[in-house]
Amino acid sequence: MRRNERGSVTLWAVIITTAVLMIVGLVVDGGSQLRATQRADQVAREAARAAGQAISGDPILGRPGLVDVSRGRQAAAAYLSAAGVAGDVHVEGTTITVDTRVSWSPVILSAIGVGSVTVTGSAQAETKQVYQGAPR
Numbered sequence: 342m343r344r345n346e347r348g349s350v351t352l353w354a355v356i357i358t359t360a361v362l363m364i365v366g367l368v369v370d371g372g373s374q375l376r377a378t379q380r381a382d383q384v385a386r387e388a389a390r391a392a393g394q395a396i397s398g399d400p401i402l403g404r405p406g407l408v409d410v411s412r413g414r415q416a417a418a419a420y421l422s423a424a425g426v427a428g429d430v431h432v433e434g435t436t437i438t439v440d441t442r443v444s445w446s447p448v449i450l451s452a453i454g455v456g457s458v459t460v461t462g463s464a465q466a467e468t469k470q471v472y473q474g475a476p477r
Contacts, residue, residue, distance in 0.1 A: 417439055438465050
């Protein structure tokens with residue numbers, strides 16, 4: 342081996358190892374962020390469903406079910422709280438919208454300075470009628 346080639350293998354090993362670690366970091370942390378986004382969406386869907394099911398009346402006996410907006414908001418907020426997820430509930434007409442926020446922190450990419458990120462989810466539930474007053 343010639344003297345001017347000393348250490349060239351070490352340099353290549355460092356470059357290749359760094360590249361492989363970055364790729365592994367992207368795969369692992371990218372998958373983790375995707376799961377956090379899916380969780381935000383799933384919790385939003387379930388909270389919207391809970392709000393939509395907060396009905397008064399008796400639809401099983403043929404009477405129309407009317408969504409009680411305040412009970413719907415409370416049901417969605419209770420679901421969000423139980424899931425440990427921050428979110429907002431909006432009722433506009435017959436549409437219930439739930440927006441969620443989940444904090445995600447990378448494991449591997451944090452070594453190169455990638456910090457926490459807030460991922461969001463959103464879902465809507467559509468109801469037939471809206472009851473704005475106090476429950477019957």
